[in-house]
Amino acid sequence: MIMTTHHWYDRLSPRTLAGRRTLVGYIFISPFILGFLLWFLIPAGVALWLTVHDWNLISPPKYVGLKHLGSMVADDRFWQSLRVTTTYTLVSVPLGLVLGFMLALLLNTKVRGITVFRTVYYLPSIVPAVASAVLWAWIFNTEYGLANAALRALGFPKIAWLQDPQWALPALIIVALWAFGSGMVIYLAGLQGIPDVFYEAADIDGAGRWAQLRHITIPLVSPVIFFNLIIGIIASFQVFTIARLVTNGGPQNATLVYVLYMYQNAFQNLKMGYAAALAWVLFIIVVVLTLFVFKYVGGRVHYEDAR
Amino acid sequence: MTTQPQTISMRQTAASHKRRLVWERRLWKGLILTILLIGAFIMSLPFVWLVSSSFKLEEKIFIFPPEWIPDPFRPQNYVEALLYKPFGLYFFNTMRIVTLNLIAILLSASFCGYGFARIRFPGRDFWFSMVLATLMVPYFVLMVPQFIMFSRLGWVDTFHPLTIPFFFGGGAFNIFLFRQFFRSLPEELADAGRIDGCTEFGIYWRIMMPLCKPALATVAVFTFLAAWNDYIGPLLYLRSDYNFTVAIGLATFRGVMRTEWNLLMAASTAMILPVILLFFFAQRYFVDGLVLSGLKG
Numbered sequence: 001m002i003m004t005t006h007h008w009y010d011r012l013s014p015r016t017l018a019g020r021r022t023l024v025g026y027i028f029i030s031p032f033i034l035g036f037l038l039w040f041l042i043p044a045g046v047a048l049w050l051t052v053h054d055w056n057l058i059s060p061p062k063y064v065g066l067k068h069l070g071s072m073v074a075d076d077r078f079w080q081s082l083r084v085t086t087t088y089t090l091v092s093v094p095l096g097l098v099l100g101f102m103l104a105l106l107l108n109t110k111v112r113g114i115t116v117f118r119t120v121y122y123l124p125s126i127v128p129a130v131a132s133a134v135l136w137a138w139i140f141n142t143e144y145g146l147a148n149a150a151l152r153a154l155g156f157p158k159i160a161w162l163q164d165p166q167w168a169l170p171a172l173i174i175v176a177l178w179a180f181g182s183g184m185v186i187y188l189a190g191l192q193g194i195p196d197v198f199y200e201a202a203d204i205d206g207a208g209r210w211a212q213l214r215h216i217t218i219p220l221v222s223p224v225i226f227f228n229l230i231i232g233i234i235a236s237f238q239v240f241t242i243a244r245l246v247t248n249g250g251p252q253n254a255t256l257v258y259v260l261y262m263y264q265n266a267f268q269n270l271k272m273g274y275a276a277a278l279a280w281v282l283f284i285i286v287v288v289l290t291l292f293v294f295k296y297v298g299g300r301v302h303y304e305d306a307r
Numbered sequence: 308m309t310t311q312p313q314t315i316s317m318r319q320t321a322a323s324h325k326r327r328l329v330w331e332r333r334l335w336k337g338l339i340l341t342i343l344l345i346g347a348f349i350m351s352l353p354f355v356w357l358v359s360s361s362f363k364l365e366e367k368i369f370i371f372p373p374e375w376i377p378d379p380f381r382p383q384n385y386v387e388a389l390l391y392k393p394f395g396l397y398f399f400n401t402m403r404i405v406t407l408n409l410i411a412i413l414l415s416a417s418f419c420g421y422g423f424a425r426i427r428f429p430g431r432d433f434w435f436s437m438v439l440a441t442l443m444v445p446y447f448v449l450m451v452p453q454f455i456m457f458s459r460l461g462w463v464d465t466f467h468p469l470t471i472p473f474f475f476g477g478g479a480f481n482i483f484l485f486r487q488f489f490r491s492l493p494e495e496l497a498d499a500g501r502i503d504g505c506t507e508f509g510i511y512w513r514i515m516m517p518l519c520k521p522a523l524a525t526v527a528v529f530t531f532l533a534a535w536n537d538y539i540g541p542l543l544y545l546r547s548d549y550n551f552t553v554a555i556g557l558a559t560f561r562g563v564m565r566t567e568w569n570l571l572m573a574a575s576t577a578m579i580l581p582v583i584l585l586f587f588f589a590q591r592y593f594v595d596g597l598v599l600s601g602l603k604g
Contacts, residue, residue, distance in 0.1 A: 021428055024507045028422025029434055031415045032482060035475025039453065040441055046452035057455070103346065106339050119586070120347045123354075126582050126593075128536040130554045131575040134561050135357050138568045144369050146356045153372070178353065185594055238445050241538045245558060259447045266451045267543070275451045283448040290443065 050276035057270055068277035078278070080253045081261035084169060085237055088257060092173045093232040096180040097225065103180075104187030105217070118185070125182035133245035136175045137162070140246075147171075165254035168247050172255055175242050183228045190224040191217065219302040226293075226301045233289055237282065258282060357579075361385070361572035368568050381569070388560075388570040389577060396549060397556035400466075404552065405534045407470040412530050413523055416477030420485025421511045425497065435486075442479040446539070454543055464546040469537070481526050484596070488522035489515060525596040528589050535582065553578055 026033075051068060055061035072078050103121060107114055124132075139146040140161035148158040161171045194217065202212050218225075240259045243249060249256040249264070262282070266275035355375070360368060361384055362377040389395070423435050457468040476482055492515060500510040516523075541555040551559070557578055564571050586593060 018428075021426060022430075025422050025426040025428035025431060028426060028507075028511075029419050029431070031474070032419040032438065032476035033434065035472065036437055036441065038475060039472050040444075040449070043449040043452035043456060046455060047449065050452060050455075057458075106343055109336065109339055111336060111340055111343065117343055117347055119590075120351050122593075123583060123586065124350060126532060126536075126586060127579050128538075128554060128582060130536075130538050130557050131578045134557060134571050134575045135353060137561075138360065138572065139353060139356060141568075144371060144373070146352065146373070149371065149373050150352075178350070181350075189594070234443070234445060238447050240447070245538075245561065262447065262450075266454070272451055272455065279448045279451055282445065286443075286445055286448075 047276045047279060050273050051280055053273045055272045057272060061273075064273065068274050071274065072277060072281070077253060077256065077261060081256045081258045084254070084256055085239070085258040087169060088173060088176075088239060089233060089236040092176045093229065093236055095173075096177060096183060096232060097228055099177065099180045100183035100228065101187050101221075101225065103184045104191055105213075107184070107188055108191040118188070121181040121184055123181070125179035127179075129241035130245060132175065132178075133242050136171075136178075136242070137246050140171050162247055163251055165252045168251055168254045172239075172242055172246065175246070176236070176239070183232070186224055186228060187221060190221040194220050222301045223303060226297060229297065230290060230293060233293065234286055237286055237289075357572050357576055360569055361576045363569045365567060365569055384569050384573040385577060388573040391563075391570065392556050392560050393548070394553065394556055394574070394577070397551050397553045400550060401535060401552040401554075404466055404469050405531055407466070408473050408530050408534050409527055411470065411473035412477035412481050412526060414477075415474055416481035416526065417485045417516065417519065417523070418511070419476050419482045421489050421515060423482065424486040424489035425494075425515075426507065438479045438482050442483065450539070450543070457544065463544055464550060465544075466550070468544045469534075469540050481530075484526060485519070485522055488519050492518055521592070521595060524589065525592040528585065528592045529596050531585065532582065 052063060052065055053061040054064045054067075107117055107121075111117075127135075142148060142158060142160045142163065145161070147161060151158060159167050161167050198216050198220075199212060202216060207215070238259055239257050240263065243255050243257045243260050244263070247255040249260050258278075259282070262275050262278040265271045265278060356373075359373075359375055359377060362380050362382065363374070363384075364377070364379055364381055367374055367377060423431060423438070453468075457463065460467075462468045462471075496514050496518070497510045500514050505513065536554065537552070538554045538558065541552045542558070545551055545555060557574055560574055561571060
């Protein structure tokens with residue numbers, strides 16, 4: 001084949017082999033590229049535009065500059081929603097991680113009935129959020145709910161779970177923890193991937209269970225723990241359905257999670273601009289948190305092939 | 308450890324040591340089993356409470372201590388609850404959305420995943436990093452602008468916002484999953500196809516797709532789950548009662564039934580049941596999906 005000059009468009013030209021391959025490749029990924037433009041880039045642009053406008057979808061939008069950022073700083077409910085979501089994340093994510101990991105450790109000991117246990121612990125995490133919300137609203141009923149029935153059976157006084165601002169958020173955290181089993185399945189697969197020889201070698205060296213856990217198990221499943229941590233943080237900053245259906249943010253904004261506040265602004269008060277500004281802040285928080293976790297936790301993660 | 312004990316006393320200590328080890332192991336196993344049983348009891352209590360409440364007479368709901376085995380046993384609760392609102396129609400609507408999502412995601416995500424996995428071309432890695440980037444962006448960040456776009460398109464109170472976007476790539480997570488799966492298939496298969504004059508699309512459709520049934524099943528299971536459980540999407544976009552999904556139907560049913568917890572529990576059980584059935588029939592694919600997403604990420 002005679003090829004004297006190479007032009008940049010040769011790579012796209014269907015006449016050369018590489019060009020044809022490029023064309024075919026782009027045809028294959030074109031649905032994603034189109035979707036990326038339509039449902040991602042354009043909305044992101046609209047969101048930027050909205051952030052500097054006042055718009056209730058009915059009257060014409062009005063340019064307001066950075067007003068929304070100023071009102072956010074002075075908005076008590078914004079700070080409350082940040083506080084609620086942060087508390088929710090700080091409690092539910094680490095607890096879920098530890099519980100999921102410990103459960104996986106227990107299930108990895110070749111006890112009898114592992115499939116039954118795995119099913120029982122996993123099922124709550126696939127229960128539809130709406131059904132879960134209805135169920136837990138009944139469980140936390142002050143007079144006749146299961147939670148207080150259990151407390152009374154154990155001799156504790158009853159708690160007004162969903163009416164007491166002190167207890168409403170813990171109640172939502174309990175609902176979240178009921179679903180901790182989804183992480184367990186991932187851990188379990190990670191644990192089963194650790195070769196037995198590591199433990200056999202440690203046995204010969206006289207390492208106890210605790211030493212084996214610290215020096216073999218935890219380092220080898222640390223990528224999985226790390227993955228669950230990131231996913232957990234991102235998910236818990238987006239908790240919505242349970243908070244809306246069980247308490248709707250109350251009592252006294254005690255469960256006003258961030259996304260619920262954003263939803264109220266956009267679809268109840270029709271403050272589209274303010275809601276878009278809140279969305280950008282959410283995005284920045286999630287990105288900063290993720291980078292922070294990558295920097296300070298990611299360094300401790302042990303990767304097998306990167307020795 | 309020496310294999311040949313020299314004295315009787317040494318042999319005895321070795322034996323007792325062994326016995327102790329056996330006992331220790333048994334004790335350890337017993338402890339683990341106890342913890343697991345207690346945990347399983349606590350985890351399943353809400354389910355037992357749910358099902359028990361769903362069969363109770365209304366007056367029997369409000370007694371303390373609670374009655375675990377309902378007397379009288381009222382399966383009619385289910386009939387009453389599911390006829391109070393047109394749950395049959397809601398189910399039909401949900402299944403329409405599920406079916407469209409299945410078609411969209413299985414075709415579109417596998418198609419893109421194949422491109423990312425098996426064709427080398429300039430810009431591929433850049434676009435794949437965009438796939439990963441969209442994976443990290445929370446849904447709620449773009450909720451408001453997407454709503455404005457879809458309402459401009461006149462899509463409010465139709466199924467379009469819940470189905471059409473999935474025809475464009477089918478979601479970053481699913482593309483990722485298919486890419487991982489396609490990468491694990493041997494290139495020789497594709498080469499054999501090429502020699503026989505198969506185009507790249509032919510290789511994708513006739514050679515690779517039939518081999519990726521496990522990935523298709525996993526994605527199908529999670530697609531069903533996502534559409535069946537989705538609350539925020541239908542909440543934003545579906546307005547008329549006749550367009551409601553089961554999730555929205557149950558949420559509004561909750562708004563109407565303030566205290567009839569037995570009927571609410573019956574409707575909730577009915578909504579949970581398909582998910583549990585799916586889990587029992589497709590357990591393997593649930594685990595595969597979680598593992599594929601978690602370990603190879």
